[in-house]
Amino acid sequence: MTGVRFLNGEPAHDLTYDDVFLVPGRSAVTSRFDVDLGTSDGTGATIPIVVANMTAVAGRRMAETVARRGGLVVLPQDVDPAAVGDIVTWVKSRHLAWDTPLVLTANDSVADALNLLPKRAHGAVVVVDGEGRPVGVVDEAACLGVDRFTRVGEVADRAIVILPVDSPPRSVFDSLHDHSARVALAVDPQGRLAGVLTGVGALRADIYSPATDASGRLRIAAAVGVNGDVAAKAAALLESGVDTLVVDTAHGHQEKMLSALKSVRALNPGVPVVAGNVVTAQGVRDLVDAGADVIKVGVGPGAMCTTRMMTGVGRPQFSAVLECAAEARSLGKHVWADGGVRHPRDVALALAAGASSVMVGSWFAGTYESPGDLLRDEQGRPYKESFGMASKRAVSARTRADSGFDRARKALFEEGISSSRMRLDPKAPGVEDLLDAICSGVRSACTYAGAGTLEELHDRAVVGVQSAAGFAEGRPLPSGW
Ligand SMILES: NC(=O)C1=CN([C@@H]2O[C@H](COP(=O)(O)OP(=O)(O)OC[C@H]3O[C@@H](n4cnc5c(N)ncnc54)[C@H](OP(=O)(O)O)[C@@H]3O)[C@@H](O)[C@H]2O)C=CC1
Ligand SMILES: Nc1nc2c(ncn2[C@@H]2O[C@H](COP(=O)(O)O)[C@@H](O)[C@H]2O)c(=O)[nH]1
Numbered sequence: 001m002t003g004v005r006f007l008n009g010e011p012a013h014d015l016t017y018d019d020v021f022l023v024p025g026r027s028a029v030t031s032r033f034d035v036d037l038g039t040s041d042g043t044g045a046t047i048p049i050v051v052a053n054m055t056a057v058a059g060r061r062m063a064e065t066v067a068r069r070g071g072l073v074v075l076p077q078d079v080d081p082a083a084v085g086d087i088v089t090w091v092k093s094r095h096l097a098w099d100t101p102l103v104l105t106a107n108d109s110v111a112d113a114l115n116l117l118p119k120r121a122h123g124a125v126v127v128v129d130g131e132g133r134p135v136g137v138v139d140e141a142a143c144l145g146v147d148r149f150t151r152v153g154e155v156a157d158r159a160i161v162i163l164p165v166d167s168p169p170r171s172v173f174d175s176l177h178d179h180s181a182r183v184a185l186a187v188d189p190q191g192r193l194a195g196v197l198t199g200v201g202a203l204r205a206d207i208y209s210p211a212t213d214a215s216g217r218l219r220i221a222a223a224v225g226v227n228g229d230v231a232a233k234a235a236a237l238l239e240s241g242v243d244t245l246v247v248d249t250a251h252g253h254q255e256k257m258l259s260a261l262k263s264v265r266a267l268n269p270g271v272p273v274v275a276g277n278v279v280t281a282q283g284v285r286d287l288v289d290a291g292a293d294v295i296k297v298g299v300g301p302g303a304m305c306t307t308r309m310m311t312g313v314g315r316p317q318f319s320a321v322l323e324c325a326a327e328a329r330s331l332g333k334h335v336w337a338d339g340g341v342r343h344p345r346d347v348a349l350a351l352a353a354g355a356s357s358v359m360v361g362s363w364f365a366g367t368y369e370s371p372g373d374l375l376r377d378e379q380g381r382p383y384k385e386s387f388g389m390a391s392k393r394a395v396s397a398r399t400r401a402d403s404g405f406d407r408a409r410k411a412l413f414e415e416g417i418s419s420s421r422m423r424l425d426p427k428a429p430g431v432e433d434l435l436d437a438i439c440s441g442v443r444s445a446c447t448y449a450g451a452g453t454l455e456e457l458h459d460r461a462v463v464g465v466q467s468a469a470g471f472a473e474g475r476p477l478p479s480g481w
């Protein structure tokens, strides 16, 4: 077992995802479903995806939805510790198979339903009675062509599919098919609404395994910065029950980070400690020495990030991951490839380079589950706003409590975009649609390389270097040429 190999020798210059491709090899893996996507970095994730600690991306709905499919969501360091506690408790109380319903009572208005519907990908609001028992379902079609003040009780579909909350996913799928219904509703023994599931949700419940803690509840991570009393903040997060702690700053290879990390390690946290960001083997060694279990790799590849244009600092991400993963592996540790992922192929390449997991931010901002409001552009197409964590917008929110003078000083060092539009893909508007695409792409990449696990992908991967024309050739041409 040697790790990833270059087809025609490793070039003398650094590479990013677009510069490289995976060469197919002889395979004994007969089905893509036989590939195990579990990670080995101790975080308990069953798919190699981590959602970035960005305010425009990671909140409670994202955390619930992604953990149910086996990934991990890192709450941003800007969330108040007490609010983190509430989110952790809430996420850990979610069902492992059934989605959290959107709920109204019959007297609520169609306008209320239309406001709620984009919060979740399942496309239905459940109307309940005073006891919390479901009496009907409202979808977008039911709200069209009626006055916005109409009561939802008048437009609700009363022919609902109700099942016990312990029904196996396959039987939920079959019941939905038999009744041609959009959603099934789970009820507890008292008949109160306990969850909602679509046909595709039932299918996913069968294919994915949720990321669960020792008590069988969904996992969640949270970040802490390097300023202030880091140990006290970290202790509060651990007290709230977070399953992974991320110590995060732009320049992770700095003394402030090393002392922050040592103070976190001294707490004996009992959960994996992730730290970053760095892009060199020396950075990895220093963070491991200071107590990190997982090193976050990536300076400048992020979609909201202006660091490279402002400073010239960074490193093409494929090479950064390759070097850092090799170093971490030699020390018995792991890396997360953070930033710059725009296609499933980028995830496959980061894993082939040796990352145990891949962090995705902006791409997931454009989904129903990200925290922002759903907006529409001039053509009526839905989008959400995204912004960088070092942007003026994020920095001014983070430094709210500082004096005007100090805030003005900090604002000089803006290294991110304050407002960008992340379009919702009409064919993949939910984060689970994106997870499906990523996991399918990675499973398929593994079988092309003859790998049944992500470790085998790293061991067997042969990587070639391509020209810009080589990359362009791989792009689909939906409207001809
Ligand atoms: N991966 C990436 O490429 C980048 C990621 N980010 C993300 O933005 C968020 C905010 O991070 P950050 O800006 O570090 O803010 P933090 O609030 O974490 O503070 C960073 C601290 O480090 C000091 N510092 C010293 N050198 C640097 C440097 N070159 N860049 C930044 N701070 C430095 C700052 O002091 P002082 O202000 O006095 O200089 C400050 O005290 C994080 O989530 C981070 O991951 C931001 C930029 C790049
Ligand atoms: N230089 C900056 N980097 C940022 C900022 N906000 C976030 N980030 C980094 O990007 C990744 C996510 O990358 P994406 O391509 O998936 O969006 C995130 O984890 C941070 O490391 C920023 O304002 N400036």
Ligand SMILES: [K+]
Pocket (backbone or CB within 6 Å): 300, 301, 302, 303, 304, 305, 306
């Ligand atoms: K960038």
